[in-house]
Amino acid sequence: MKSYKTDIPTDSLTQEYLPANYTDAFACEVTGAQKLSADDMMISFWTVVPDWVDALFKVRNLLVRPFGLETGETDNYIEKFEEIIRAGKGSNGIMSVVAKSDNETVVLLSDKHLDAYMSVYTTSRDDSQTVVVLTLVHYKNIFGKVYFFFIRPFHTVIVKSILQNTLKRLLSCPT
Template sequence: MMKVKKSEIPADSLTVKYFPADYKDSFRVISSENISIAPDDLMVRFWTDMPGWVNVLFKLRNFLVRFVGLKGAEGDSLEEFKHCIRNGGKYHFIEMLAKDERETVMLMKDKHLDAYISVRVGDSKSVYVNTLVKYNNRLGKVYFFVIRPFHGLVVRSSLKRAIKSARSEMN
């Protein structure tokens, strides 16, 4: 059984060096079973194995943001994305910023805002997804105001799915 709860960003998270932020949150999965997944692998699954309704939201988002000149997700190479997450570097507007054995931090940078996303393995039965957002202009504030109601739902659902997917592959 897994429960996802809103949490505080752990004090020793790699994301704290990117404070202050205009918005921050953390969601923590607490599982009754061990979670033995590397943060890189979980980050890749988090972004590439989303629930169907989340994929629909992202397609709608990518279509709409073109009209205001923002970057959309360009899913042309899953292998390039995986390489970026696991080995560092950039993939379109995503950059691998920091990592250690417990945590992977990436930055999605655009002209309207910078979004820092972290996947952090806590103890053997918990995982955190931390989000920091820094607005670069008024469009960033408006954009995040529109997507914020969906943010928590997307993170919770995608995180649970990523963990379940990883577990089923290991069995």
């Protein structure tokens, strides 16, 4: 299963947040009878990551804490995240659900330096499904721009890796 760069779908809920300082979209094609929901993808995307990504997030959190950036380190992060995704509203302290439809879930990660919108968007055909992960970033000040300058190379690799990892894990689970 290979991910590829794509355009933001014209009917994506994220169109409301354009233009942005940075955007990307990565997609994977899934064949077979099992259909994945945007909610299941979003929950898995953020709660079960490869060990090397988890290690990078821990380093990132150590480096950004002195600058007042959110780290998302709370005791009930996973439970609260799943709760707000399923409800289609609310916040877990670092992320808020800002838009939701039958085929898309959009969360906002906001701090004093930038706003980052992450979306999982799905489209289905008879025997296949396309899953797209979208990112839109709005800088609030120069610190947001500098921060994302350093994060951006990692962002692309991490998003593509987590997308593929999430799909493999969810598709291997019985429905």
